[in-house]
Amino acid sequence: MLSGRRFLKILSFGPLLLIPLMVGLLSFLYIEMYNKSFEFSLKELEKDMYEMEMSTGKDKISSVSDIIIYQKSTTQEKLKSRIKDRVNVAYEIANNIYNKYKNVKSKEEIQNIIKTSLETLTWNNGESFIYMLDYDGIFRLAPKHLKHLEETCAIDLQDSTGKYIIKEEIALCINDDGGFLWNTFTKSPDSGKKHKQIVYVKAFNHYNWYLGSGEYIDSAIKKTDKELLKTIAEINNIGNRYIFVVHKDGYILFQKAIPDHISQNISDFEKKYTLKAIEKITQSMKENNSDYVSYNWVNLQTETIEEKLSYIMKVPGTDWIIGTGFYLKDIEQEIALKKSEMYKIYYEKSQRVIYLTVLIMIVTFFISYYISAKIKQSFLNYERRISLKNLELEQLNEGLEQKIKDRTSELHKSEYDLKIKNDILEKLSRRDGLTNIANRRYFDENFEIKCKESSREQTSLVAIMIDIDCFKDYNDHYGHAKGDEALKKVAKTLENELKRPSDMVARYGGEEFVLLLKDVDIKGAKQVADSLLKAIANLKIPHEYSIVTNIISISIGVSYADGYENIDKEALLKEADDALYEAKNSGRNKVVMNNT
Numbered sequence: 001m002l003s004g005r006r007f008l009k010i011l012s013f014g015p016l017l018l019i020p021l022m023v024g025l026l027s028f029l030y031i032e033m034y035n036k037s038f039e040f041s042l043k044e045l046e047k048d049m050y051e052m053e054m055s056t057g058k059d060k061i062s063s064v065s066d067i068i069i070y071q072k073s074t075t076q077e078k079l080k081s082r083i084k085d086r087v088n089v090a091y092e093i094a095n096n097i098y099n100k101y102k103n104v105k106s107k108e109e110i111q112n113i114i115k116t117s118l119e120t121l122t123w124n125n126g127e128s129f130i131y132m133l134d135y136d137g138i139f140r141l142a143p144k145h146l147k148h149l150e151e152t153c154a155i156d157l158q159d160s161t162g163k164y165i166i167k168e169e170i171a172l173c174i175n176d177d178g179g180f181l182w183n184t185f186t187k188s189p190d191s192g193k194k195h196k197q198i199v200y201v202k203a204f205n206h207y208n209w210y211l212g213s214g215e216y217i218d219s220a221i222k223k224t225d226k227e228l229l230k231t232i233a234e235i236n237n238i239g240n241r242y243i244f245v246v247h248k249d250g251y252i253l254f255q256k257a258i259p260d261h262i263s264q265n266i267s268d269f270e271k272k273y274t275l276k277a278i279e280k281i282t283q284s285m286k287e288n289n290s291d292y293v294s295y296n297w298v299n300l301q302t303e304t305i306e307e308k309l310s311y312i313m314k315v316p317g318t319d320w321i322i323g324t325g326f327y328l329k330d331i332e333q334e335i336a337l338k339k340s341e342m343y344k345i346y347y348e349k350s351q352r353v354i355y356l357t358v359l360i361m362i363v364t365f366f367i368s369y370y371i372s373a374k375i376k377q378s379f380l381n382y383e384r385r386i387s388l389k390n391l392e393l394e395q396l397n398e399g400l401e402q403k404i405k406d407r408t409s410e411l412h413k414s415e416y417d418l419k420i421k422n423d424i425l426e427k428l429s430r431r432d433g434l435t436n437i438a439n440r441r442y443f444d445e446n447f448e449i450k451c452k453e454s455s456r457e458q459t460s461l462v463a464i465m466i467d468i469d470c471f472k473d474y475n476d477h478y479g480h481a482k483g484d485e486a487l488k489k490v491a492k493t494l495e496n497e498l499k500r501p502s503d504m505v506a507r508y509g510g511e512e513f514v515l516l517l518k519d520v521d522i523k524g525a526k527q528v529a530d531s532l533l534k535a536i537a538n539l540k541i542p543h544e545y546s547i548v549t550n551i552i553s554i555s556i557g558v559s560y561a562d563g564y565e566n567i568d569k570e571a572l573l574k575e576a577d578d579a580l581y582e583a584k585n586s587g588r589n590k591v592v593m594n595n596t
Contacts (some may be wrong), residue, residue, distance in 0.1 A: 023364050027357035031350065034161030038346050042339060049335050057311040057324045062288075064232060064243060064322055068360050071228050076198075078181060079220040083128075086213045087178075090118050090130045098206050103562050111207065115141045128215045135174065135208045137166050158182040160194045169201045178202035182215075192374035232322075246281055246321045248314070259589040274588075276596055277514065285314045286319050299327050307548050337409055385466045432507040443506035443514060447569055450504075450516055454563040461567055462525040462578040464515040465557045466494070466532065469588040471511035473545040474552065486541055487511065493535050497528070514576075522593070529556045531592040555580060560594070 002339040079593060094114045101110045114132075118141055121130045132141035137155025139146070157166045165183045172179045181199045199214035232243055245253055246342075277295040284291045290313040297308045310325025430442035438446070454461040468490060468583070475483040487507075494505045494513055508514040533556060541552040557580025561567045 013470060020333070022362050027353070027360070031353060038342070042342065043201040045338055045342070046335050047329055049338070053326050053331055054309070057326065058487065060243070060324055060329060061311055062312050064235070065313055065315050067231065068228055068322070071231075072318060075220055076217070078224070079198060079207070079215060080200070080510060082197065082220075083215055084180075084195065086121070086123070086130065087200050087202050087211055088126070089213050090203065090213070092120055093117055094204055094211065095206075107207070111140070118522055124215065124219055126589050127219060128213060130210050130213050132211050133166065134321055135170050135210070137170065140209055154561045159185055159409070165199075169199070169210065169212060178210065185216075226307060242539055243324045244323060246278060246323075248285060248321060249318045250280060252278070268396045281310075281312055281321060281323065285312065289314050290314075293323075296329075299329070302329075308480065322358060406531070432491075435488050435507050436506060437495055437513075438506035440506065440508060443504070443508065445515075446504055446506075447573075448514060450518055451567040451572075455566045457562045457563070459519040461519060461561050461563060461572065462515075462517040462528075463519050463559045463572050464517070464525070464529055464532070465508070465573075465576040465580040466513040466515070467555050467580055468511040469545065469548050469553045469555055469584075470546040471552075471553045474543050477545045487539065488551070489539055490536060493539060494532060498534055499536050514573075525558050526562055526591065526593060529558050531595075532556060533589070533591055548588045555583040555588045556591040557581065558585055558591065558593045 001053055026382050043093065058468065093263065094117070097114050097117060098110055101113065105113075118130045118132070119323070122128065122143070126144065129137070129143040130141065131143060131146075133139055133154065137153050137157075139152055139154050142148075142150045154166050155170075156164065159165050161184050163183060165181070167264045168181055170180065178201050180200070183199060184194050186194055186587050187196055195216045195218055196213045197216050199212055200209050200430035201212035203210045211220050231246065232245060235243075247580075277297055280293055280295050290311070291493075292309060292311055293344060294309050296305050298304070299306045306327045306329050308325050308327050311321045312321055312323035314321055430438060432439040450461060453459075467484075471483070473487075474486065478486075491505070491507060494515065498505055498515070502518045504516045506514055515526060515532075520528070533554060534550065536554045542550065543552045546553065557576045559572050559579060561572050575594040579592040583592040
């Protein structure tokens with residue numbers, strides 16, 4: 001009784017205390033998890049901000065690198081197109097002059113007009129120009145620094161490598177009406193250094209002349225570089241996220257922060273931070289093709305020296321190093337701003353959670369009180385019902401036990417009867433209905449098993465096929481009843497001749513039977529077959545209509561497998577059937593061995 005009252009008190013006051021307590025505990029756990037999640041978010045924010053800045057810079061530099069590579073790759077093609085256009089323009093001018101004056105002026109006058117019109121066509125501060133020669137190598141129009149060669153033969157003129165360039169130009173114009181050539185010369189003011197030049201010539205066949213123009217490849221590269229730096233300046237971002245370009249030898253090609261240092265070598269830098277930064281960048285690119293480098297640099301917005309992290313890349317196929325970066329203080333300020341916003345949201349949400357928790361605890365307290373009262377009343381009602389039910393159960397229990405005993409006895413008897421019937425059905429499914437020996441289905445199942453056993457144990461297996469001679473004639477003259485009786489006698493005799501439990505005889509179909517003998521050699525198989533032949537003859541069942549003898553006889557075919565290899569049951573059975581066929585065709589009432 002005391003324990004019952006104590007349990008009743010627990011039921012009454014337990015929910016009153018437990019439910020609000022659980023609400024408070026769950027709220028505490030939620031707040032704790034939210035705090036940890038918030039701390040993790042702060043760390044991830046800082047990490048993500050840095051990774052985003054680094055990734056953005058890397059993507060920007062990769063894009064600029066692709067532009068530079070493409071523009072550099074097209075330098076030569078642009079150069080060829082530019083030179084060819086110049087020569088074509090000069091050709092059109094000369095051709096128009098010729099067509100205009102060919103019928104009104106002399107040859108010498110027309111030639112002078114052409115030379116006067118074309119000698120003003122110069123480019124790159126006179127470095128590139130239009131020149132004309134005839135097919136004999138006579139200079140008809142020369143640039144200013146070669147005016148002394150005009151009207152003289154330059155057929156043996158060689159470039160710095162020893163090539164006879166005039167001869168090559170003449171041959172190209174005669175054979176192909178013009179084209180491109182490469183040669184090497186020293187520039188006019190710089191007579192000591194050799195420079196590669198690409199030349200385009202075109203035949204002017206009115207006087208067996210040709211026109212030409214060329215340009216030094218390094219001049220074309222400088223022009224492309226200038227255009228590229230202009231493009232980079234145009235795509236450069238505003239503020240501190242600008243792109244800079246440095247030559248691998250240490251001089252600045254483009255830098256927004258220090259425009260006065262452009263084209264200066266690091267040895268000329270007065271500011272130590274500039275010198276150290278460029279040295280760090282160039283040194284890093286000697287070891288890697290791309291990298292993140294940290295160094296001190298002037299912040300354009302604060303005009304102070306601050307730590308900067310830049311992604312730099314060596315542009316493939318060039319001597320350029322390009323990069324962009326960000327100041328760590330800038331990112332720290334952005335992170336601080338983001339954190340401030342997150343803290344504000346965090347405090348507002350935490351405050352709402354606390355208010356909601358207190359409200360829920362108050363509500364659950366009153367709900368718990370109501371639930372406790374209901375549970376107490378339900379328990380008292382349940383206790384009364386249990387007492388009544390216990391009395392009824394005691395009365396029913398005695399009768400139920402006797403019924404269970406009776407039903408158990410009946411169940412055991414039913415199970416025994418079912419087992420007997422199943423055994424009978426199993427036996428019937430394996431037996432031939434007429435001869436009461438194994439049927440074809442059971443033989444096929446057993447044959448498969450014996451083949452696997454013989455292969456596994458490496459023991460022999462013998463198949464014997466038997467056919468009753470002239471059995472159709474027997475049925476036709478003696479009737480099917482006598483035929484069935486004869487089949488039964490033959491089947492019984494064959495079964496009796498088997499001496500071992502492992503041997504098997506089955507009705508294969510109609511008047512055909514099959515036997516399986518395991519672990520028997522060829523000689524033993526022959527002896528068994530002969531004994532079967534003799535046993536059937538000893539039955540002396542009359543058969544006056546047989547073409548073999550006046551009693552029922554059988555023909556036998558025997559096949560043999562030694563078991564040392566996997567036994568092919570289909571092949572073994574076919575060999576026995578082939579032997580049986582041979583026995584029937586060679587006179588019947590005999591044994592034919594296969595695989596002997």
